[in-house]
Amino acid sequence: MPGQPEAPAIAIAALTKRYGATTAVDNLSISIPTGAIFGLLGTNGAGKTTTFKCALGLARPSAGTVRFGGEPLQPKMFESMSYMPERPALYDWMTGAQHVEAARRSFTRFDRERARELSDLFGLDLRKGVGKLSKGQQSALGLVLAFSIRPEILVLDEPSSGLDPVHQRHVLDLMIDAAAGGATVVFSSHQIGQVERAADRVAVLHRGKLVLEGIVEDLKAQEKIVEATFEGDAPTIAALDGNPSVRHLMRQGRLLRAYVRGSGDGVVAVIQAASPTSVRILDQNLEDIFLVAVGGN
Amino acid sequence: MPAIFTVDPHTGVPIYLQLIEQVKRSVALGVLAPGERLPTVKQLATDLTINPNTVARAYRELERDGVIETSVGRGSFVRQNGAGDAAAAALSDVASSAVDAAVREAKSLGLKKSQLREIFHHALERWYSSDGDVKEREN
Amino acid sequence: MYYKELLRVRRFFIVFALTVTAIGLLVVLFSGHAKVSVGDSPSPHYALAAQHVRTGDKQSESGSTQVYAPGIEISNEPSEPLPFSALLAIAGFVAAIFGTCVGTSLSCENHGHLEIAWTRPASRIGYAARLMAVDVAGIIAIFAYTLALCVAAIYAAGWLHYIVVDGQAGVNVVRFLLYALAWFALVAGLTASVRSRGGTYVAGFSWLVMALLLVLMDLSLPPALHALVKGLNYLNPLLYGSYSSGAEAARHVAQIGSVEAMIGLGAIIVLGIVAALTQWRVLEA
Numbered sequence: 001m002p003g004q005p006e007a008p009a010i011a012i013a014a015l016t017k018r019y020g021a022t023t024a025v026d027n028l029s030i031s032i033p034t035g036a037i038f039g040l041l042g043t044n045g046a047g048k049t050t051t052f053k054c055a056l057g058l059a060r061p062s063a064g065t066v067r068f069g070g071e072p073l074q075p076k077m078f079e080s081m082s083y084m085p086e087r088p089a090l091y092d093w094m095t096g097a098q099h100v101e102a103a104r105r106s107f108t109r110f111d112r113e114r115a116r117e118l119s120d121l122f123g124l125d126l127r128k129g130v131g132k133l134s135k136g137q138q139s140a141l142g143l144v145l146a147f148s149i150r151p152e153i154l155v156l157d158e159p160s161s162g163l164d165p166v167h168q169r170h171v172l173d174l175m176i177d178a179a180a181g182g183a184t185v186v187f188s189s190h191q192i193g194q195v196e197r198a199a200d201r202v203a204v205l206h207r208g209k210l211v212l213e214g215i216v217e218d219l220k221a222q223e224k225i226v227e228a229t230f231e232g233d234a235p236t237i238a239a240l241d242g243n244p245s246v247r248h249l250m251r252q253g254r255l256l257r258a259y260v261r262g263s264g265d266g267v268v269a270v271i272q273a274a275s276p277t278s279v280r281i282l283d284q285n286l287e288d289i290f291l292v293a294v295g296g297n
Numbered sequence: 298m299p300a301i302f303t304v305d306p307h308t309g310v311p312i313y314l315q316l317i318e319q320v321k322r323s324v325a326l327g328v329l330a331p332g333e334r335l336p337t338v339k340q341l342a343t344d345l346t347i348n349p350n351t352v353a354r355a356y357r358e359l360e361r362d363g364v365i366e367t368s369v370g371r372g373s374f375v376r377q378n379g380a381g382d383a384a385a386a387a388l389s390d391v392a393s394s395a396v397d398a399a400v401r402e403a404k405s406l407g408l409k410k411s412q413l414r415e416i417f418h419h420a421l422e423r424w425y426s427s428d429g430d431v432k433e434r435e436n
Numbered sequence: 437m438y439y440k441e442l443l444r445v446r447r448f449f450i451v452f453a454l455t456v457t458a459i460g461l462l463v464v465l466f467s468g469h470a471k472v473s474v475g476d477s478p479s480p481h482y483a484l485a486a487q488h489v490r491t492g493d494k495q496s497e498s499g500s501t502q503v504y505a506p507g508i509e510i511s512n513e514p515s516e517p518l519p520f521s522a523l524l525a526i527a528g529f530v531a532a533i534f535g536t537c538v539g540t541s542l543s544c545e546n547h548g549h550l551e552i553a554w555t556r557p558a559s560r561i562g563y564a565a566r567l568m569a570v571d572v573a574g575i576i577a578i579f580a581y582t583l584a585l586c587v588a589a590i591y592a593a594g595w596l597h598y599i600v601v602d603g604q605a606g607v608n609v610v611r612f613l614l615y616a617l618a619w620f621a622l623v624a625g626l627t628a629s630v631r632s633r634g635g636t637y638v639a640g641f642s643w644l645v646m647a648l649l650l651v652l653m654d655l656s657l658p659p660a661l662h663a664l665v666k667g668l669n670y671l672n673p674l675l676y677g678s679y680s681s682g683a684e685a686a687r688h689v690a691q692i693g694s695v696e697a698m699i700g701l702g703a704i705i706v707l708g709i710v711a712a713l714t715q716w717r718v719l720e721a
Contacts, residue, residue: 037348058554058721078557089551094443102439106556172346180339180349196306200350217311217351224309278405283309 007070009034009153009184010055015064017050024050026208028064032186032201037179039199039216040188041290046205048188049086052157056083068153077153079108082146086157088130088138096126096133096141100148107149115148118174122167136162147174154178156187160194172198192287202286204293212293216286223247223284223292224264228256228276239270248292259284259292301328304345312347316355317362318391324364324375324384331380335365335373362387437558438566445538445574449581452534456582460589518595519602523586528612531579532619532673536639538571539623542712543635546628550721560716568624568709575616607694614701618673621708622646628715646674671707676700 010032017025025047032038040048053059055066057073068077090099096119104110119126122140130138139162146154154175160168168191175185175198189195195202196216204212212219228234234256240246246267248259256276260267264281271279284292301323304315323329335341338356342349356373359365363383367373376383403413542564545553554560590596623642627635649672652665669675676697 036350053721056555058550060720075559075562076557078555081555083551083555085551087548089549089553091440091549093447094440098440098443105439106437108557169346173343176342176346176349177339180342193307197347200348216348217313217354220309220311221314278407280402280405285307285309287307288309 006034007067008032009036009069010038010186011067011070012051012055013065013067015051015054015066016062017047017054017059018062023208025054025061025205028205028208028210030203030210030213032184034069034184035179035182036201037175037185037199038187039195039202040186040205041190041192041195041202042188042205043294045207047208048205049157050208051205052083052085052155052186052188056155080149080152082149082151082154084142084146084154084156084159086161088135088142090130090138090141092131093129095129096124096144099130099141099145100126103145103148109150111148111150114150115144118144118147121170134162136164136167139163140167143171143174147178151178152183154183154185154187156185158189159187160189160191168194192290196286204290206294212289219289220284220286222261223289224260224262225282225284225288226258226260226264226267226271226279227282228258228271228274228279230254230256230274230276235274237270237274239273240267243267243270248295259288302341302345304347306347312351313355313358316352317358318388320355320359321362321364321384321387321391324380325388329375331375331377333375335375337372437556437563438570441541441567441570444541444544445570448534448537449574449578452530452578453581456530456578456585460585463589464592517600518590518598519600520605521602521608523583523590523599524605524608524612526586527579527582528615528677530582531575531613531616532677534578535571535575535616535618535620536623536642538574539620540627540635540639541567541571542624542716543627543630543638546631546635546719547633550719554721561713564713564716568712571620572617575620576613579613579616604694607698611694611698611701614698614705615673615677618676618701618704618708621705621712622671622673623708625708625711625715628712629719643674646672650674670700671704673701673704 008031010030012028012030012032015025015028016023028047028051030038040051042048050059054061054064055073066073068081071077094102100112100115100119103115104112119141122137122144124133124137124140124144130141133141139159143156143159146156156175159171159175163171172194175187179185185198187199199216202212202214202216202219203210232254234251234254236251237256240249240258243266245261246258247261250257250259256271258264258267258271268279268281302316302319304312304319306312320329320335329335335356336344338349338352341347342352345352356365356367360367360373364376364380364387365373366376400413403416408416545567553563556563558566587596587599590599619642623639626642627638630638649665649669653662653669656662657665
């Protein structure tokens with residue numbers, strides 16, 4: 001319908017998942033537009049894998065919904081959606097070639113030529129039994145299968161785990177190539193460097209909760225560090241404590257660091273009033289932003 | 298087409314801003330001629346291993362700033378007219394913020410104004426030729 | 437979407453077919469020294485598997501067609517006519533073991549493969565149905581193969597003329613197939629939620645447990661417990677097959693006619709498969 005905004009590729013709303021007394025995911029809401037590469041960051045146990053499982057119907061949410069293009073999950077959506085789990089869910093007793101054949105018969109969009117191409121790219125011998133492959137090669141096979149479906153939505157859980165740096169770069173290339181072709185990619189990673197390159201949007205989970213979300217470029221532009229040195233010990237500045245744009249304060253001897261959202265000019269002015277010997281504004285890269293988001297809470 | 302741009306995804310400077318600056322620099326210096334075709338979004342994203350939307354954003358801003366123009370199906374090109382001026386104007390903005398930041402940094406390091414001026418003149422002598430650019434010489 | 441199950445069932449089929457063929461070859465080799473007979477007393481000489489079905493009230497001349505323990509005797513006694521149903525029983529028995537083995541198909545998926553199994557363009561139930569369809573096809577295939585091999589072995593041994601196509605043979609084709617499928621459904625229903633390798637153990641012990649369950653019917657238990665045991669035994673495929681602990685137990689089984697047996701087995705099949713599918717609806721990866 002003209003004028004109406006397109007429904008996001010994936011819309012997670014108030015997703016909650018409890019396992020007994022533990023809340024693995026707590027009231028998570030994320031919107032992933034079509035064509036985005038969305039990075040999900042978080043420490044181990046933050047709830048990334050659980051989020052994927054709830055989204056893909058592998059587990060039932062305790063509350064909340066997940067919608068794909070506005071619709072709830074239907075089996076036929078898997079014609080153009082692939083999932084690569086963190087631990088490869090492959091069959092030890094089958095060969096790589098048999099996995100490819102099984103995928104070819106299950107998915108109408110499967111591209112056998114592409115599977116062959118990608119296997120060569122990762123140096124996979126498809127004739128070998130999966131049980132005889134190394135963990136990295138198993139991950140590579142999982143990637144080959146996921147990308148050969150030519151999906152419109154790719155969900156990748158730690159896609160680089162176990163891969164050597166050359167292959168890790170290939171994974172990035174594949175994700176970027178997919179997104180350039182219009183696909184939506186969601187991936188979780190411990191490697192912030194990867195997310196910085198490939199993702200245009202990022203969400204940070206911590207203990208099941210969403211602590212940060214946004215466009216990577218904007219976050220970098222908006223998150224600054226105001227660093228000030230003082231003659232004596234860095235003082236407590238009351239005006240900073242209650243300031244909503246200050247995410248985190250760090251004092252170390254004569255050094256005061258304020259992690260701020262925004263240009264930092266306001267905070268600079270406040271700090272100037274306390275007569276520092278010097279003040280400067282620093283950029284934050286994604287790793288800085290991430291560490292503040294999970295550590296500062 | 299070999300990549301004539303490089304970006305560092307790991308700094309705190311947004312990648313699209315880095316790209317914009319590099320394109321403007323290339324145009325101002327004549328490395329990219331008026332009417333020359335830029336790499337496609339997909340090509341550049343793939344070459345640099347960065348997100349395509351980031352590249353697209355850079356291209357949009359460059360178009361808004363009058364440095365390039367994009368036609369659907371044909372690609373992005375350096376503007377025939379005025380691209381150089383727009384680029385130069387933008388670059389002088391870049392230069393002034395760099396100088397501004399340097400002065401602020403120097404002040405925070407405790408330099409006096411006269412010390413900074415010395416340093417500035419040394420730098421000018423080092424990088425600019427003696428004809429024309431520097432009008433005064435302070436003692 | 438069932439290709440993987442095709443490969444899995446094929447592996448089982450090859451093993452079973454080879455085993456059956458080997459046994460058949462042995463029978464042919466021994467045919468010069470022994471003769472097959474259906475004897476009076478169930479003495480366990482060389483035990484191959486078969487079940488004899490009480491053919492209504494009709495009894496053969498020597499009154500030897502009885503319900504008793506799995507046992508074809510190979511002996512040197514004069515041969516009797518060999519009802520075709522006996523061959524069907526052998527095929528059914530082999531197919532039942534096969535069904536027990538492949539019945540863990542859903543449980544095998546649970547062991548670390550659900551991420552790949554449940555992210556296909558089919559609902560969980562649809563996918564499970566496809567898997568089970570392949571399993572059932574495998575069961576039917578091994579049934580047919582075993583039957584054909586029995587006939588071939590008998591032919592090669594020169595005993596073909598002993599085979600008599602008894603009146604019940606037609607019904608027994610269905611009955612023994614149902615018997616095999618009942619074991620399959622039982623194992624599937626019991627293991628559909630099992631995640632670890634435990635599914636294989638359940639399958640492995642199922643025959644032992646079901647045999648014990650049948651034995652329990654003979655023991656004198658308090659009435660409530662006996663009622664429970666009796667109720668459970670209706671879901672016991674062995675009740676509809678055969679069981680031996682002597683003539684007494686045989687009477688339990690003897691009272692079940694072909695039609696009742698088929699209904700009982702059919703119930704097990706339906707309940708087992710429904711239980712398996714229901715468990716998969718609820719399961720989480």
